[in-house]
Amino acid sequence: MSLRAVLLITLQREPGTGYDILQRFKAGLAHVWQASHQQLYRELDRMRGDGLLTCETLPQTERPDRKVYQLTEAGRQALDTWLAEPLSTSPVRQPLFAKFFAWERWPEEARRKEFTAFRKQLQERLTTYAAIEREWFSNPETLTPAQRAPWHTLRLGKRLTETWVEWVEEVMEED
Amino acid sequence: MSLRAVLLITLQREPGTGYDILQRFKAGLAHVWQASHQQLYRELDRMRGDGLLTCETLPQTERPDRKVYQLTEAGRQALDTWLAEPLSTSPVRQPLFAKFFAWERWPEEARRKEFTAFRKQLQERLTTYAAIEREWFSNPETLTPAQRAPWHTLRLGKRLTETWVEWVEEVMEED
DNA sequence: CTGTCAAATGCAACTTGTTGCATAAGGCTA
DNA sequence: TAGCCTTATGCAACAAGTTGCATTTGACAG
Numbered sequence: 001m002s003l004r005a006v007l008l009i010t011l012q013r014e015p016g017t018g019y020d021i022l023q024r025f026k027a028g029l030a031h032v033w034q035a036s037h038q039q040l041y042r043e044l045d046r047m048r049g050d051g052l053l054t055c056e057t058l059p060q061t062e063r064p065d066r067k068v069y070q071l072t073e074a075g076r077q078a079l080d081t082w083l084a085e086p087l088s089t090s091p092v093r094q095p096l097f098a099k100f101f102a103w104e105r106w107p108e109e110a111r112r113k114e115f116t117a118f119r120k121q122l123q124e125r126l127t128t129y130a131a132i133e134r135e136w137f138s139n140p141e142t143l144t145p146a147q148r149a150p151w152h153t154l155r156l157g158k159r160l161t162e163t164w165v166e167w168v169e170e171v172m173e174e175d
Numbered sequence: 176m177s178l179r180a181v182l183l184i185t186l187q188r189e190p191g192t193g194y195d196i197l198q199r200f201k202a203g204l205a206h207v208w209q210a211s212h213q214q215l216y217r218e219l220d221r222m223r224g225d226g227l228l229t230c231e232t233l234p235q236t237e238r239p240d241r242k243v244y245q246l247t248e249a250g251r252q253a254l255d256t257w258l259a260e261p262l263s264t265s266p267v268r269q270p271l272f273a274k275f276f277a278w279e280r281w282p283e284e285a286r287r288k289e290f291t292a293f294r295k296q297l298q299e300r301l302t303t304y305a306a307i308e309r310e311w312f313s314n315p316e317t318l319t320p321a322q323r324a325p326w327h328t329l330r331l332g333k334r335l336t337e338t339w340v341e342w343v344e345e346v347m348e349e350d
Numbered sequence: 351c352t353g354t355c356a357a358a359t360g361c362a363a364c365t366t367g368t369t370g371c372a373t374a375a376g377g378c379t380a
Numbered sequence: 381t382a383g384c385c386t387t388a389t390g391c392a393a394c395a396a397g398t399t400g401c402a403t404t405t406g407a408c409a410g
Contacts, residue, residue: 018360065359066359
């Protein structure tokens with residue numbers, strides 16, 4: 001259901017095509033949700049089938065046609081219903097932690113590589129966050145509550161990632 | 176693949192039945208991996224089919240039979256292969272963040288309820304962590320590296336959860 | 351002039367995870 | 381004595397996510 005909800009949210013803010021949404025996923029929405037183009041196109045078509053979206057095909061010369069999706073009244077209602085009901089907790093799945101539980105069989109070199117690569121990923125993520133913050137939230141005091149909300153999510157993402165980095169570095173140092 | 180890996184790890188430490196593993200999942204492994212009994216039984220049977228596990232049926236009077244699974248050599252090898260190769264990054268999926276992106280349509284009351292329930296979950300998680308810490312890691316200095324590793328995962332879990340709690344409280348206060 | 355990238359869409363097969371239901375016997379509680 | 385909990389296993393249908401492949405045109409690099 002959650003992919004649906006995310007699509008309802010982005011299309012409610014602004015109608016668009018599968019490709020558009022993919023770009024949004026790569027930009028600011030990247031720390032909220034990620035999905036492949038296959039998944040998007042399939043889900044959009046299903047949502048249209050379920051009456052949550054309308055689809056308008058804009059023919060283009062020199063390019064494949066664009067299919068612009070837009071919320072219907074049923075779509076807006078579905079979104080409101082989803083917002084109103086509390087989220088269920090998602091199951092814990094931490095493959096990295098699993099490796100820690102097999103410490104004896106985990107070769108030292110592989111371990112080091114894993115930690116290094118992982119820290120690099122985390123630091124790249126921090127760079128991305130910083131870029132988003134600069135571009136969209138340069139002065140947080142002037143934001144409206146609705147604009148402030150996504151800023152909060154970014155702040156948390158940053159703090160969590162920092163916590164991860166500290167931890168990996170501690171583990172690496174000790175190892 | 177990761178569920179497989181987790182099963183290989185737990186069964187390598189000690190052979191057991193699907194039900195046993197389910198209990199381990201509820202106890203110390205709960206902050207690493209969670210899965211339903213249906214998933215476990217199905218996966219165990221497939222792994223046996225793939226030659227990673229052997230299965231011995233212990234008949235019990237007055238109870239359904241127990242099927243004790245144990246790693247084969249191929250199973251140990253599969254585990255080592257998995258440990259040696261670096262983990263791929265898992266896609267971001269944060270339904271709560273998604274709601275923040277629909278702030279205007281998210282009714283205040285639903286928001287408050289969500290935050291309160293969420294904070295409660297986080298605090299319960301912290302309680303669980305504390306219990307695990309008391310039971311298994313009461314004096315960390317005396318641990319061997321292999322015992323120390325899962326303790327690290329617990330520490331990170333704790334810190335991340337604390338970060339979440341701080342954040343939710345900030346957001347609640349501001350809202 | 352060949353290859354790759356970007357724009358734009360999609361199908362098909364597969365794996366993974368969820369939900370609902372089922373069985374069977376003993377113990378415990380109202 | 382009826383109903384639920386625990387032990388112990390599973391099937392079947394479905395939903396969600398992944399992987400591999402395919403199409404069309406223009407632009408740009410080597």
